[in-house]
Amino acid sequence: MNEKYLVGVFDDEHTLVDAFEKAIEKGVVIEEVYTPYPIHEILQGMKTRTHITHAAFFYGLLGVILLHGGMYYAAVLSWPMQFGGKPSNTFPSFIVVAIVGTILTITLLTLLTFSVRSKIYPGRKAKIIDIRATDDKFIILLNQDNMGIEKDAIIKLFRSNGASEVYEKDANTTDKQLSNEL
Amino acid sequence: MYKTDIRGKLIDGDKSLTQISQDILAPIDAKTPTWWYIAMAVSLMMFAWGARSIYVTLTVGIGSWGQNNTVAWGWEIINFVWWIGIGHAGTAFSIFLLILRQKWRSSINRAAEAMTVAAVICAALFPLIHMGRSWLFFWVFPYPNTRGPLWVNFNSPLFWDFVAVSTYLLISASFWYFGMVPDFATIRDTTKSKIKRAVYGFFAFGWTGSSKEWLRYEGLAFVLGGIAAVLVVSVHSIVSTDFAAGIEPGWHSTIFPPFFVVGAIFSGFAMVLTLVTLMKKLYKMDDFITANHVDAVCRILVFISLIMGTAYITEIFIAWYSGSEYEVFTFFRNRITGEYAYQFWFMFIFNALLPQLFWSKKVRHNIWIVFAISICINIGMWLERYIIIVTSLTKDFLPANWAEYHPTMVEIGFYVGTIGMFSAAVLLFFKYIPQIAIHEVKMISKYNTQQFDHLKPGHHDYE
Numbered sequence: 273m274n275e276k277y278l279v280g281v282f283d284d285e286h287t288l289v290d291a292f293e294k295a296i297e298k299g300v301v302i303e304e305v306y307t308p309y310p311i312h313e314i315l316q317g318m319k320t321r322t323h324i325t326h327a328a329f330f331y332g333l334l335g336v337i338l339l340h341g342g343m344y345y346a347a348v349l350s351w352p353m354q355f356g357g358k359p360s361n362t363f364p365s366f367i368v369v370a371i372v373g374t375i376l377t378i379t380l381l382t383l384l385t386f387s388v389r390s391k392i393y394p395g396r397k398a399k400i401i402d403i404r405a406t407d408d409k410f411i412i413l414l415n416q417d418n419m420g421i422e423k424d425a426i427i428k429l430f431r432s433n434g435a436s437e438v439y440e441k442d443a444n445t446t447d448k449q450l451s452n453e454l
Numbered sequence: 455m456y457k458t459d460i461r462g463k464l465i466d467g468d469k470s471l472t473q474i475s476q477d478i479l480a481p482i483d484a485k486t487p488t489w490w491y492i493a494m495a496v497s498l499m500m501f502a503w504g505a506r507s508i509y510v511t512l513t514v515g516i517g518s519w520g521q522n523n524t525v526a527w528g529w530e531i532i533n534f535v536w537w538i539g540i541g542h543a544g545t546a547f548s549i550f551l552l553i554l555r556q557k558w559r560s561s562i563n564r565a566a567e568a569m570t571v572a573a574v575i576c577a578a579l580f581p582l583i584h585m586g587r588s589w590l591f592f593w594v595f596p597y598p599n600t601r602g603p604l605w606v607n608f609n610s611p612l613f614w615d616f617v618a619v620s621t622y623l624l625i626s627a628s629f630w631y632f633g634m635v636p637d638f639a640t641i642r643d644t645t646k647s648k649i650k651r652a653v654y655g656f657f658a659f660g661w662t663g664s665s666k667e668w669l670r671y672e673g674l675a676f677v678l679g680g681i682a683a684v685l686v687v688s689v690h691s692i693v694s695t696d697f698a699a700g701i702e703p704g705w706h707s708t709i710f711p712p713f714f715v716v717g718a719i720f721s722g723f724a725m726v727l728t729l730v731t732l733m734k735k736l737y738k739m740d741d742f743i744t745a746n747h748v749d750a751v752c753r754i755l756v757f758i759s760l761i762m763g764t765a766y767i768t769e770i771f772i773a774w775y776s777g778s779e780y781e782v783f784t785f786f787r788n789r790i791t792g793e794y795a796y797q798f799w800f801m802f803i804f805n806a807l808l809p810q811l812f813w814s815k816k817v818r819h820n821i822w823i824v825f826a827i828s829i830c831i832n833i834g835m836w837l838e839r840y841i842i843i844v845t846s847l848t849k850d851f852l853p854a855n856w857a858e859y860h861p862t863m864v865e866i867g868f869y870v871g872t873i874g875m876f877s878a879a880v881l882l883f884f885k886y887i888p889q890i891a892i893h894e895v896k897m898i899s900k901y902n903t904q905q906f907d908h909l910k911p912g913h914h915d916y917e
Contacts, residue, residue, distance in 0.1 A: 284471075285900060308471060308640070309897040310668040318665045324673035328681075346596060346605040365609045369617050371688055375681045376621040383628055386674045387659075390667050392635065396660030398642070405663050406640045408471035 276416040277303070277441050278423065279402060280430040281409050287434030288410035289313045294433060295412070301420040304413045306405035324389070328382045335377030339370040401441075409436075416440070464558055464898045467741040471896050475640055478890045481737050482641065482650075489736070490881060497878035504871005507864045508583055516586050518864045524857035525847040529865045530580040531696075532839040533872065536721070537577035538619065538693055539714075539835060542686055543722020544570025545626055548633075549683040557901070558750055560894035561742045565733060566726045567630035568887065572879035573725075574623045576872040581615070583868070611695040618689040625685060629678050632671070635661050637888045690718040697842065703780035704789075704846035707772070713765045717835060720758040720805070724831035727751050729880065731825045733889055742890050745819055752812040752824060755831070763806030780851060788845045797837050798845075804834025 282288040289311065295302060296317055305314050343366045347353070352360040387393050405411045412430070419426060430438050469477065510518050521528050544567035551559035582588050593599075594616050596606045606613050638658035642651050661667060694714035697705040730748065733739045773785035789798045808830055811817045818824065849856045883889070 305665045306663045307665070307668065308663060309636075309893040310672055314665050315669045315672070318669070320666055320669060322670050322673045324670055325677055328677040342596075343608050347608055350598075351602060351605055362609050368614045368688075368692060369608055372614070372617045372621050372685070372692070375685050375688075376617075376624065378681050379621075379625050379628065379678060382674060382677050383632070386632075386670050390670045392659045392661060392667065394659055395656065398639065398655070398658065398660040398662050400643070400662060403643045406636065406643045406661070407475050 275442070277401070278414040278416055278419065278426065279437075279439050279441060280412040280414075280426075280435045281402065281404075281437040281439075282412070282434060283409065283436050285311055285410065288412070291430055291433035291435060292317055292412060295426070295429060298425075298429065299420045300414065300426055300429070301418050302412060303415045304401075306401060306411040306413065308406055308408060308410070311410075322389075324382060324385055327385050328378050331378045331381040332374055334381075335374035336370060338377070339373040340366060343369065462746050463744070464746075464901055465561065465742050465895060466744050469741065469899065471899070474896055474899060475644055475892055477741065478739075478888050478892050478895070479641060479644065481884060481889065482886065483645070483647075486885060487736075490885065494878060494881050497874045497881060500870050500874025501878060502871075502874075503867045504869075504874060507867030507871060508579075510864050511583055511868070512588065516584070518862060520860050520862045520865060522857050522859070524850070524855050525844065525859035527843055527847065528859055529861045529869055530584045532836065532843055533869050534577050534580035535693055535714075535839045536836050537573045537580075537872065537876075538690065539718035539721040539839075540725045540832075541570045541573035541577060541622070541626070541722065542690060542715075542718035543726045544568070545622075545629070545682050545686045546719045546722060547726060548629065549679050549686065552679050553683065556750075557898050558747055560898050561739075561744075561747055561890050562726060562730055562751075563894070564630075564633065564887075564891045565729050565883075565889055566722075567626060567633065568883045569725060569729055569876075569880065570626045570722075571623070571630055572876050572883075573722075574619065574626060575879075576876050578619055578623060579872060580868075581619075611692065611699050614692045615696060618685075618692045622685060622689045625678065625682055629682060632674065632678075633891055633894075634887065635659055636663065636671075636893045637891065639663065640892055641888070686719075687715055690715045693718075702846040702850055703778070704773075704784040704842065707769065709765060709768060709772070713769075716758060716761050716765070717838060720755070720762055721832060721835035723751060723755055723758065724828045724835070727755070727824060727828035728832065731821055731828070733884070734821065737884065737889065739889065742895060748821065748824055749815075749818045752818040755809050756812040759806055759809035759812075759831075763802075766802060766806060784846060784849070788849055789841060794841060794845050798841050801834050801837035801841055804830045805838060808834075 280291065282291060285307075288305075288307070292302070292305065292314060302318070305318065307314065344361060347362065347366075348360045401413055402409060402411045414426065416423065427438050465474075467473075519528065519530070544563070547559055547566040548563045551563070582591055585591055593601075594606060594613065596608075635658055638654045639661035642655040642658050645651055645654065691711035691714065694710040698707060698710035700706060727748070730743050730751070734743050734748075770785050770790065773781040776782075788794060808827055811823070811827065817827075844859055848859060
């Protein structure tokens with residue numbers, strides 16, 4: 273589908289945050305914001321929430337259960353060994369491996385979750401809106417099919433709040449040359 | 455919130471965001487300097503000697519080393535513990551300074567994490583080769599097998615070590631790598647070379663810098679950071695149980711876990727200091743790694759050095775206070791006096807006394823003295839492991855069993871080889887990877903600008 277985007281380019285964090293907050297106030301629907309580093313006002317304002325930390329907690333629970341279960345199985349059920357009459361279930365000393373193993377479980381599964389949810393994985397081609405967004409520009413992206421308010425009003429809003437450029441582009445073009453400066 | 459007027463600028467030079475990218479990426483685009491090739495050649499020669507030593511060990515056997523029945527652990531475990539200790543700094547920097555909200559960490563954490571990964575790989579080689587039949591190393595994995603089924607011993611500190619070190623390597627490598635993903639995207643989007651765009655574009659994993667990516671990225675950093683803090687403490691505690699769980703005099707001591715963790719962070723920070731002084735001088739990163747950064751690391755070293763000194767003295771005191779003649783003999787006849795006294799006192803001076811010079815601001819601001827002291831600490835921490843291992847083993851309970859230990863050329867070559875491997879890795883890092891976390895430095899650069907003062911209260915304090 274050939275979607276049309278409206279792109280607002282800002283030179284620094286402060287003008288971006290001001291414009292972003294004013295746009296949200298006026299009811300503008302913001303598709304995405306691209307920044308060179310994380311900005312918390314934007315992350316909070318975008319209303320998307322992440323549960324990766326909660327997921328990590330449950331991965332930890334899973335790790336604890338699996339590791340203790342696994343060690344109990346190996347040392348008590350599968351192949352109990354006699355160490356001078358000591359019990360096979362040497363529980364407190366299982367804790368050491370369990371802690372480290374749990375950390376490993378959390379890391380691997382959280383990384384996987386991050387990779388799947390953010391679609392960050394080897395070989396993925398980046399869908400770049402404005403190539404300067406990883407360097408020094410702060411980009412607000414609007415989808416022209418669903419912007420909330422009139423296009424002209426948005427352009428005016430961006431301009432009056434310090435946008436250095438406002439332009440349109442097709443979703444399929446990657447070059448900035450093909451877009452129209454407004 | 456960081457108060458620039460009180461604590462000084464985090465980075466110098468009033469750089470724009472583009473300038474930050476350009477300055478940090480300059481070594482990647484610039485022509486490789488001649489010293490780099492020379493250093494690389496030397497590192498590779500050292501590495502070749504190491505590879506030959508490993509070959510000899512694998513073909514001849516552990517008999518090519520200086521170990522004997524009494525001193526069954528020699529340079530290999532010394533070097534293993536030394537490298538693992540150095541490997542603690544990366545995570546210590548990233549995690550502890552993150553938790554303590556030390557924003558200056560942003561200029562240094564990348565180098566520290568890179569160093570960690572290289573050091574842990576060097577460390578892991580020693581137990582791997584010491585196994586003798588290294589090609590059967592997979593026997594250490596707990597999996598159902600046809601040899602019994604005989605499971606590994608979950609109560610053994612040596613197995614804990616295996617679990618801890620491999621987990622630590624994996625986590626520090628992923629923490630390091632995911633920290634670089636946004637920076638690889640910056641290279642992809644700013645470079646003029648097509649090859650670089652393709653290569654770094656591949657490693658950037660399709661990063662665009664969208665708010666959704668950043669949101670989850672921060673969540674991931676939070677999770678990894680939180681659990682890696684536990685890991686740093688547990689890994690070296692586990693390494694210390696290799697000794698503390700034994701009955702050798704001088705090892706059998708409850709002070710070992712905290713003593714080892716602190717010692718590891720000490721040696722790691724010293725190695726970070728060595729590395730950042732090199733980055734400052736060789737790559738002119740002075741604007742990012744300012745005198746304040748070096749100053750801060752030095753001040754941490756003074757503090758840790760005091761803990762080290764206290765630990766050494768506590769060990770000696772407890773040996774006397776315990777009334778155990780074996781402990782008294784080990785500490786009073788075989789460490790502070792006796793044939794290993796030189797090593798002991800050099801260790802004490804390098805680790806506990808010399809860093810006290812950092813109390814002086816003049817010393818902290820003289821980059822050459824700082825560099826020299828950081829090297830001395832690295833040597834001192836190696837001697838510490840030497841003292842712990844060799845003095846306790848050579849003369850234990852039964853004088854009939856006493857023996858001497860001298861490393862053979864094969865062992866020395868192996869150690870030199872890992873140093874070559876480490877320095878080659880560091881040189882590659884200097885050349886191909888952004889030495890400083892670009893996006894993090896951009897994030898803190900706003901604390902330098904005037905505009906920041908006009909912002910609404912209650913905003914912008916993150917990390």
